[in-house]
Amino acid sequence: MIAASAAIVTLAMGVRQSFGLYLTPMTLELGIDRQTFGLVLALQNLLFGAVQPFVGAYADKHGPVRVLMIGAVVYVAGMALTATASGVWGLGIGFGALVGMAMSGVTFVVTMGAVGKIVAPEKRTLAFGIITAGGSLGQFFVVPMAQALIDAAGWRNSLYMLAAMLVLIAPLAFGLMSKRGAAAAAPHTGLPLNLALKQAFADKSWWLLCSGYFVCGFHVTFVGIHFPTYITDQGLPSSIGATGLALIGLFNILGSWMWGAWGGKHSKKHLLAILYALRGVAIIIFLLTPLSSFSALAFAASFGFLWLGTVPLTNGLVAQMYGLRNLTALTGIVFFGHQIGAFLGAWLGGLVFDVTGSYNMVWYISIGLAFTAAVANLPIRQSPPQTAPQTP
Template sequence: MSAIENPARVSPWVMVACGAAIVTLSMGARQAFGLFLLPMSGDIAIDRESFGLAIAIQSLLFGLVQPSVGAAADRHGAGRVIVAGALLYAGGLALAATVGSALGINASLGVLVGLALAGTTFVVVLGAIGRVVSEKQRGRAFGIVTAGGSVGQFLVVPFTQEIIGVAGWRETLLVLAGLMLIIIALARGVTGRAPRDELADGVDTGSWQALRRASGHSGFLLLNAGFFVCGFHITFLSTHLPAYLGDGGLDASIGANSLALIGLFNIFGSYYFGFCADRYRKKHVLTWLYLGRAGVISLFVLMPLSSASALIFSAAIGFLWLGTVPLTSGLVGQIFGMRHLSLLFGVVFMSHQFGSFFGAWAAGWSYTLTGSYDQTWVASIVLALVAAALHWPIRDTPVSPITATPARA
């Protein structure tokens, strides 16, 4: 494996630690946004559809710009992209603390935070780490970084709920904005960019050629479709689960504890599925993971709702929460190589965020229309079964490199 341009000479596992910490902060704050739905809707008179739309806009922009941000990280370095994203994240949260309308929420939590997330989460961080960790340890490294998002969920979500209860939602958003500035210091540990000449011997390494090759591969298309489902599940639950539990008569602390428990168990799940990525065929593990999600969600909606059932569900779905990330990103790298991982996984992640858009917005729209989340729960089960079926036939053998076209005289 060729060395990357790494002027700071940061060791691979220091990069893994810094990358995990960055994802801890950025994803921890994002997973806490569902806690703001009820206090914000009561204070500034926005309904669940409007709040869901803001999170949907966030998710959509997070995905739409992800390929461009990933390509920029490949070209200019992950650290610079992360710093820019952290500044934008802090600004978006600070602006959200001042708003008084649905339009303001859409602009701050929707547009600004959506753009910021693209530069401070998995695609940029995993792209940098994937080039410095050996192939035999790559799945474990990806799992550790992915688990960082859940450490954030486990720590930041209950912290956020506590601050909301003591100081109010506006002050809590300012506190979260301050936390995002810590990412700037951590970005120094995630340095380097993809080498211009990593693939030698006349191989064409251009972004356009890599993307064109991937788009013609059936496995790449199936991964996009499957990751759409993951995005739907994650954002539906993180945005609407606390409100769903509140509708069932459970205390607000159960909603916060449920999100925190999802994060806690995903720490174990992400590491476990990263471990599996190094030892088993990733496409098979993904199939069983989505089947597990279908079963867990089905049992939850069939059981009487209680504090115990909510916490048991959160633990079970948490174990399956982001295990898709090391498996899916690892499969992209396995098939297409590491040179353009940030770009290609960025495209797959864009599909994830399309799913997130519908998970956030459609659930709110359905609730406004029917007064219930029942239709969204059913859709979640069906989509999980579809995703399981999509992953099994993926052709996961590495593609041959693209030979450059000889230059004309």
């Protein structure tokens, strides 16, 4: 199940992380500005998060296989529709609405929810880290391939080719069929979903965890979408931006595994605080260092190590605090906070550039958010709420 989950996330997230490469060719051919492109991807991220809790609740009840297969079909349809777009509406429906909703069925929340229910507690965060690393493996391989396809065949044909890869998610979904027995029985104990939601929403630690994940979404989406264009704006070749995204993926393979492994041995909230603070430090060093190909790639590598280490730690905390019965639904709701941040990271990047002609303000906001998230994670209570209502 872990191998199948990692392969699915490799495909789904690898394609998604290439979307920033399409900013320049799409805006030039379709006659739209960066703010509009950023708003489309912001819509994608917002729908990704808004639909996720409902998809997660369905997966908790009916299993992940059907969810993954439907998500794959919608993902392919969204990519194909985008390839035929002649203006902002086609881009919005394809890249925005369809791809956004599809992502909620084929990425971390659904796959980790299935795996988390059968893995031993002391190994759970490590398993989540391995799955998260799958997304980075996809980024390392798919992003340079997407850039090569754009250069060789144009952005429209490259979307068709990437869509063909996504078809593989459907057969991989059968690898997440869990076996019934003692290991599968434990997740069915615990509170019903309505009482679990009431418990979480009344918990201060829940909201602190969500606020930190909001910052994660802002960071990774702003950097993932606007970093390649920021690099070319400064006079560096486009290949540096694509290589930078690939390096983020490569170093996050190591980072996701290590943060996940550390989360099984040390305080998850303290690790999250350290991770967010290090992001702020990495951005400060990047902005203070004269920009060159080396400094851009060095930033990508360092930020990559910190890229998605939040995922196994955050999902592990949700399981530790609220149990397994509603794990996919609850992590889906936390992930909605992540995607609200992603919406703002995608949209504000384009908006601020169109207004000021520079991304500097968004970089400064990113630094402030990093240290705010570090502080917000420190008071989180890592044990189940003491006032938990009893199971009927």
